[in-house]
Amino acid sequence: MTKVDRRVLKSREAIKKALIALMTEKHLDDITIQDISDRANVNRGTIYLHYLDKYDLLDKLIEEHMNRLRELCEASCRLEWTEATLVFCEYFDQHYSFFSLMLASKGAPYFRNRFLDFLIDEFRCELDVTRGKNQGIKEDVLVRFTASAYAGVVEWWFMNEKPFSYRELAEQLGALLERNL
Amino acid sequence: MTKVDRRVLKSREAIKKALIALMTEKHLDDITIQDISDRANVNRGTIYLHYLDKYDLLDKLIEEHMNRLRELCEASCRLEWTEATLVFCEYFDQHYSFFSLMLASKGAPYFRNRFLDFLIDEFRCELDVTRGKNQGIKEDVLVRFTASAYAGVVEWWFMNEKPFSYRELAEQLGALLERNL
DNA sequence: AAACATATGTTGATTAATCAATAAGTATAT
DNA sequence: ATATACTTATTGATTAATCAACATATGTTT
Numbered sequence: 001m002t003k004v005d006r007r008v009l010k011s012r013e014a015i016k017k018a019l020i021a022l023m024t025e026k027h028l029d030d031i032t033i034q035d036i037s038d039r040a041n042v043n044r045g046t047i048y049l050h051y052l053d054k055y056d057l058l059d060k061l062i063e064e065h066m067n068r069l070r071e072l073c074e075a076s077c078r079l080e081w082t083e084a085t086l087v088f089c090e091y092f093d094q095h096y097s098f099f100s101l102m103l104a105s106k107g108a109p110y111f112r113n114r115f116l117d118f119l120i121d122e123f124r125c126e127l128d129v130t131r132g133k134n135q136g137i138k139e140d141v142l143v144r145f146t147a148s149a150y151a152g153v154v155e156w157w158f159m160n161e162k163p164f165s166y167r168e169l170a171e172q173l174g175a176l177l178e179r180n181l
Numbered sequence: 182m183t184k185v186d187r188r189v190l191k192s193r194e195a196i197k198k199a200l201i202a203l204m205t206e207k208h209l210d211d212i213t214i215q216d217i218s219d220r221a222n223v224n225r226g227t228i229y230l231h232y233l234d235k236y237d238l239l240d241k242l243i244e245e246h247m248n249r250l251r252e253l254c255e256a257s258c259r260l261e262w263t264e265a266t267l268v269f270c271e272y273f274d275q276h277y278s279f280f281s282l283m284l285a286s287k288g289a290p291y292f293r294n295r296f297l298d299f300l301i302d303e304f305r306c307e308l309d310v311t312r313g314k315n316q317g318i319k320e321d322v323l324v325r326f327t328a329s330a331y332a333g334v335v336e337w338w339f340m341n342e343k344p345f346s347y348r349e350l351a352e353q354l355g356a357l358l359e360r361n362l
Numbered sequence: 363a364a365a366c367a368t369a370t371g372t373t374g375a376t377t378a379a380t381c382a383a384t385a386a387g388t389a390t391a392t
Numbered sequence: 393a394t395a396t397a398c399t400t401a402t403t404g405a406t407t408a409a410t411c412a413a414c415a416t417a418t419g420t421t422t
Contacts, residue, residue: 005380006222007408032369041187043410048371188378188411213399225381229401363422369401370417377410392393 010178012050014038014040016061019054022103028054061113062102064120065095071075073122081181086167092154100158112155119147127181146180188238193231195221197242200235204282209239241285243292246276247299254303262362263355267348273335274347281339293336308362315362327361 019042022031033054037044051057072091074082092099102111123146131141150173157169199220203212218225234240253272257265273280283292304327308310310320331354338350 005226005407007379010222011409033371034369035412043187045372045411049408053370123390143392173354184411186377188409192379214400214401225400226381226402229380230378232399366419366421368417368419371415373412373414376413378407379406379409381405382403384403385401387398389398390396392395 008050011042011046014042015047015050015057019057019061020098021102023105024097025149027029028105059139061098062114065098066114069118070122077126080174081177082171085177086170087173089166089170089173092158092169093162096158097160100161101157103158112151116147116151119150120144123147123150146177149176149180191229192223192227195223196228196231196238200238200242201282202277204286205278207285209235236275238249242279243295246279247295250299251303258307260353262358263352264354266358267351270347270351270354273339273350277339277343281342284336286338293332297328297332299326300331304328305343306333327358330357330361 015036018036019031025058033044033047036057037047037056040047047057051060069088069091072087073084076087078089087169100151102108105111120143123139123143124139127134127142127146129135129140129142134142153169153173153176157163199217199268203220212235214228216285217235217238218228221228222248228238231239235351250269250272253268254265257268260268276296286292293300301324304324305320308315308320308323308327310316310318315323334354334357338344
């Protein structure tokens with residue numbers, strides 16, 4: 001694993017943080033590269049060293065979160081649904097501002113689809129329609145059902161500004177998953 | 182005025198912040214350059230590009246505050262003592278952690294002397310022993326008296342963790358200065 | 363349509379920071 | 393006395409960021 005020069009890490013971190021901060025203030029279409037540059041305190045050219053444009057930046061930001069969730073998923077694939085879900089919900093809680101911003105923004109459908117695709121991938125690996133309670137149900141249907149339900153609840157939790165703790169969210173989701181899977 | 186490259190500013194800022202943070206955790210003598218480097222997320226060599234050693238770093242940090250106070254002094258030299266003191270006390274409040282750290286640390290006498298020297302310089306420019314209530318008093322005596330009193334109260338305020346607001350502090354000091362000068 | 367202002371994307375020379383390595387000093391343990 | 397570990401300070405080659413400038417695109421105004 002090649003070690004990344006710290007300057008690269010610092011610049012990227014600054015740029016990402018700047019975009020998030022700016023997105024709480026105005027719409028992505030109204031944010032200029034110069035805005036990001038000023039906020040991040042990096043040269044405009046530096047942004048182009050790392051990203052194609054602001055959309056690429058946002059895309060990568062979202063991708064990072066998805067990858068991080070994927071890692072968490074791999075690390076917890078031996079757990080019961082409730083416990084695994086707790087790990088996820090903790091992550092959602094830690095990154096609350098990012099997720100709520102993404103869901104609230106004009107680009108919400110794009111983000112929502114990315115999140116849903118992630119969930120579909122993960123559930124597809126975990127579900128078994130050959131035995132047990134889901135015997136006879138089509139895999140695609142079950143996967144879609146479950147992922148959509150999950151995404152819907154999580155989104156609701158964010159858009160209602162955490163009506164209860166992430167632990168309770170995990171319990172509720174876990175119980176519903178156990179019942180269905 | 183030559184514009185300073187932003188990389189220099191960023192590195193210095195990070196280094197200074199790191200030192201301050203570390204000084205809340207341990208004594209300056211127990212802080213290594215590597216500690217500062219890690220905390221600031223800069224290369225150890227970078228610190229040496231800007232400072233001779235950690236003592237030089239601290240020295241410059243203190244000097245910056247003194248210079249900033251000097252600027253404030255110049256900007257408020259036309260005000261009444263109470264108003265001018267309010268400007269100072271606001272600065273003390275904003276930089277509370279720095280000042281209290283400096284006064285609490287083993288290096289306190291060094292800092293205290295620097296602060297006192299600053300006050301002596303400033304009062305020397307403002308006091309007039311040729312007329313009014315201080316006619317006949319030796320200038321050096323009056324300057325020393327006033328500066329020491331001022332420094333003493335400010336230090337007390339910090340070491341007692343702000344027993345009252347900086348506004349009240351300014352009022353009290355202002356009134357005492359008016360009485361004496 | 364022309365003029366103007368602003369934003370995007372790129373380029374080349376320069377600068378500051380990085381990294382790894384080295385040497386020397388200091389403190390501690392054997 | 394020697395060995396070890398840690399810290400300080402420095403060095404040289406390399407890398408990433410900076411800055412200023414430029415070209416082009418886009419949007420707005422007259």
